[in-house]
Amino acid sequence: MESCxxxxxxxxxxxxxxxxxxxxxxxxxxxxxxxxxxxxxxxxIERDEELGRCLVASRDFEAxxxxxxxxxxxxxxxxxTKPICLGCHKKSKTLYNCSMCGWxxxxxxxxxxxxxxxxxxxxSRGRKGEQIVLKDLDKEHPAxxxxxxxxxxxxxxxxxxxxxxxxxxxxxxxxxxALGHEEVDRATIVRFILQYLNLGQVYDELLVLKICGIVxxxxxxVPMESGxxxxxxxxxxxxxxxxxxxxxxxxxxxxxxxxxxxLSIMKGDHIAICYTDPLWGTINRQTHxxxxxxxxxxxxxxxxxxxxxxxxxxxxxxKCSGFVQPQDPLDxxxxxxxxxxxxxxxPIVVNELVEKIGExxxxxxxxxxxxxxxxxxxxxKLLHPHHFYMCDAKLAxxxxxxxxxxxxxxxxxxxxxxxxxxLCLELLRVVDAVAQGKSRLRGILLYELQAxxxxxxxxxxxxxxxxxxxxxxxxxxxxxxxxxxxxIFGWEAEDVGEGQLAAIARKELEDVQMFYESISY
Numbered sequence: 001m002e003s004c005x006x007x008x009x010x011x012x013x014x015x016x017x018x019x020x021x022x023x024x025x026x027x028x029x030x031x032x033x034x035x036x037x038x039x040x041x042x043x044x045i046e047r048d049e050e051l052g053r054c055l056v057a058s059r060d061f062e063a064x065x066x067x068x069x070x071x072x073x074x075x076x077x078x079x080x081t082k083p084i085c086l087g088c089h090k091k092s093k094t095l096y097n098c099s100m101c102g103w104x105x106x107x108x109x110x111x112x113x114x115x116x117x118x119x120x121x122x123x124s125r126g127r128k129g130e131q132i133v134l135k136d137l138d139k140e141h142p143a144x145x146x147x148x149x150x151x152x153x154x155x156x157x158x159x160x161x162x163x164x165x166x167x168x169x170x171x172x173x174x175x176x177x178a179l180g181h182e183e184v185d186r187a188t189i190v191r192f193i194l195q196y197l198n199l200g201q202v203y204d205e206l207l208v209l210k211i212c213g214i215v216x217x218x219x220x221x222v223p224m225e226s227g228x229x230x231x232x233x234x235x236x237x238x239x240x241x242x243x244x245x246x247x248x249x250x251x252x253x254x255x256x257x258x259x260x261x262x263l264s265i266m267k268g269d270h271i272a273i274c275y276t277d278p279l280w281g282t283i284n285r286q287t288h289x290x291x292x293x294x295x296x297x298x299x300x301x302x303x304x305x306x307x308x309x310x311x312x313x314x315x316x317x318x319k320c321s322g323f324v325q326p327q328d329p330l331d332x333x334x335x336x337x338x339x340x341x342x343x344x345x346x347p348i349v350v351n352e353l354v355e356k357i358g359e360x361x362x363x364x365x366x367x368x369x370x371x372x373x374x375x376x377x378x379x380x381k382l383l384h385p386h387h388f389y390m391c392d393a394k395l396a397x398x399x400x401x402x403x404x405x406x407x408x409x410x411x412x413x414x415x416x417x418x419x420x421x422x423l424c425l426e427l428l429r430v431v432d433a434v435a436q437g438k439s440r441l442r443g444i445l446l447y448e449l450q451a452x453x454x455x456x457x458x459x460x461x462x463x464x465x466x467x468x469x470x471x472x473x474x475x476x477x478x479x480x481x482x483x484x485x486x487x488i489f490g491w492e493a494e495d496v497g498e499g500q501l502a503a504i505a506r507k508e509l510e511d512v513q514m515f516y517e518s519i520s521y
Contacts, residue, residue, distance in 0.1 A: 006032040018042055019059050042067055043271055045238055050298070052170065053238045054270055061265040063437050064487065067247065068239075068259040072231040073162050074152055074215075075222065075255045079145035083137045084226045086147060087113035091226040095137050100124050102131030103147075118154030119147055126198040146192050148219070148230055152211045153193075153203060165234050171213030175294035185212040217293055222251045225495040233257050241293070242272035243285055243301040244308060244434050249273050250491045260491060263437030272299075278435040279395070281313035281388040282329045283351070298330065301434065305329055308433045312391065314384040315350055319343050323384050324350065353382065357389055364393075368404060369416075372397040386430050395441075398423040398448055409455045417452060424449040443488030443498060447505060450481035454512070468519070475516045482509040 004011035005021040006028035013023045017040040023029040033040075043055045061067065077084060085092050086103050087110020095104045098111045101123040105111050111120070123132060134143055155162045176182045190208045194200035215230065218237040222229040236249070236257045246265050250258045259273065275293060276285045282302055289297055301308050305325040314323040315336075322340025326347070335344045357379055364371045372393050383390050401420040402409040409417070424445050431441045457474040460466035466474070486506045492499030 004028050005036065015040060045235070051240050054240045055235070055238055057265050057267055057269050057271055059267050061261040063261055063263045065261050066258060067261060067265075067271060068235060069256055070233055070235055071254070071256050072233055073166060074148060074155070075229055075231040076148035076151050077144040078219075078221065078228040078230040080140050080142065081144050081227045082139060083134065083141050083144060085110050086119065087111065087116040089115070089224060089226055089229060097131060097134065099131075100129075101127075102133060104134065104137055119150040122150050122154060122199060123197055126202070128198075132196070142188055143192060146189050148215050148232075149189055149193060149208060149211050152215065152232075153199075153208075166211075166214060166232065169214045169218045169232075169237060171210050172217050172294035173210065173213055176213050176216070179291065179294075181216070182209055182212075185209060220249070220251070220257060222255065223496050224493070229255075231255060231257070240270060240272050241275040241289065241297055242270075242299045243274055243276070243278065243282075243297060244299065244436060245272045245274045245278075246436070247271055247273050248439060248491070251493055253493045253495060258491065261437075262435075262439050274435070278431075278439070278441065279312075279388055279391050281354075282307060282326075283313065283332075283354075284388070286330075296330065302329060310386050310430050310433050311384040312386055312388045312430070312434070314387060315353060316382055316384065317341060317343060326350075354389070357382065361389055361393060369397060369400050372400065385426075391427060391430055394423050394427055395444075398427060398445065402448075402451070409451060417456065421449065421452050424452070438484065438488050440488060440492075440498060443485045446481040447485040447489075447501065450478045450485065453481070454478045472516075472519060475512065475519065479509065479512050479516055482512060 001010045001012070002022040003009065004024040006023060009024045011022035011024040011028075013025070013029070015021050015023065015029070015036070019042070021036065023032070042057065042059050042061070044058050046054055046056050048054050055068075057067070075089075077086075077089070083095060083104045084090060085095060085106035086098075087105045087107070090106065092106035095106055097103070098105045098116070098120060100111060101120040103116070103119055103123065105116060110116060134141065152166060155166065173182070176185075186205065186209065189212055190205055193208055194203065194205065215232065218232055219230040220233060220236065222231045231251070236259060239247070239259065246261060246263055246269065247259050248262050250260070252258060259271070265271070276288050280288070286296055286302065289295060305327065307313060311323055311325070313329070314325050316322075317324050317338040317340065320338065320341040320343070322338045324336045324338045324343075324345055326334055326336050328334040333347060335346060336350050337344050360379075361375060364375055375393050376390060376397070379390065398420055401416055401423075402412055405411050412420070428442065428445050428449075431439065431445060435441050453474055457466070457471055457478065460474075461471055482505055486502055486509055489498040489502035489505055492502065494500070494502070
């Protein structure tokens with residue numbers, strides 16, 4: 001038997017954080033926490049020649065376990081967002097200019113909130129009490145991109161430990177300069193802070209540009225009801241990108257980031273999340289990463305011409321109807337080759353085709369089922385069925401069928417119900433390859449699919465076309481899908497996206513459980 005880390009008596013209760021040491025009682029664990037807290041983490045921070053600093057699992061994990069939860073060092077509105085209250089980060093119809101600095105707030109209490117203190121303090125000091133003037137508060141405003149920078153600058157004056165952590169983060173100054181991003185920031189953010197806010201005598205241009213780089217490179221998007229925020233986390237920023245990740249990230253209502261395993265992770269495995277959208281093709285992912293994080297991903301999926309067998313970037317060969325794929329996905333200039341007849345195509349031809357099709361899909365926007373079906377029908381002769389634009393359209397279609405009128409699924413004909421089911425099952429196969437385990441996309445598809453199976457089960461029960469055993473089997477399947485979907489949705493912040501569906505899914509699960517129990521006897 002193991003010994004208690006605090007009193008050395010026999011112990012059976014394992015620390016739930018590190019799962020390495022044991023305690024005989026809760027009291028011993030509390031008493032020992034001060035000595036153990038620095039060691040109690042389920043990961044190691046290591047340095048990799050290719051990746052730089054990265055996180056490695058220090059123990060085994062099952063799917064759904066929390067590996068990391070931490071508050072932000074800085075959280076602020078993202079660039080090019082509509083003004084929100086800087087005291088509570090909420091949308092408000094009654095935004096007004098703070099009486100001390102002029103930045104938008106929604107109440108007197110928010111004028112004095114700790115969240116708003118950094119930009120209020122620096123602005124008031126720089127302009128010597130004269131308010132800034134922001135117009136058009138109902139439109140996207142470039143000044144919002146300065147808030148994160150001001151909040152970092154305020155840390156320089158108020159928290160030496162946090163400042164040291166921030167200054168150790170990567171800024172990719174050379175890459176940003178080469179792409180012209182530094183010049184854009186110099187003309188907008190630097191000019192606003194140093195000249196308009198009159199802070200040029202306190203901070204220099206190089207420091208502000210460095211902070212711009214740190215925020216861009218290390219910032220996490222934080223979707224909130226009020227809009228998109230950006231946040232810096234001291235440990236999560238070391239988590240590497242993988243386009244078929246083993247973890248997912250969620251952000252709580254309070255702004256804390258939570259990293260969870262989506263599948264089983266073994267001790268020694270790298271901890272990875274996807275910085276982009278897993279339903280994007282390789283070229284799109286690489287372009288996004290180069291333009292926002294300043295690196296090229298070399299993960300297994302990015303190196304594979306078939307993208308783990310999904311063919312999400314493959315186009316159809318116009319000579320033999322085989323599928324054309326890049327011979328080296330990491331080389332933008334390499335030719336593409338048909339997997340059947342061997343015909344080769346220059347990358348510019350593929351890029352122009354895909355770009356044109358992408359523009360078609362953008363024009364559809366939030367179109368209905370007819371527009372989406374027409375897009376798929378038109379482009380099935382040009383793209384692989386699982387090309388990322390086809391998947392994009394099919395996902396929208398799967399979510400649109402049954403949501404176009406108040407009657408919901410009851411308004412659909414049998415062929416439409418079957419189409420929705422086929423779409424969900426097809427997309428689940430793709431998602432299970434590129435967003436493995438308990439991913440957000442899997443939760444969405446399972447939720448759509450369970451509603452369909454539940455409806456058909458109900459109809460079959462009423463008209464007597466399915467046996468009791470078949471009904472039990474289908475209801476059990478619905479229950480299983482709802483359990484997984486509600487679990488995944490429950491990881492999201494309550495007020496955004498799928499987080500709002502969590503409570504609905506849990507209520508539906510209770511109803512299904514009651515029905516299942518009533519027919520099980």
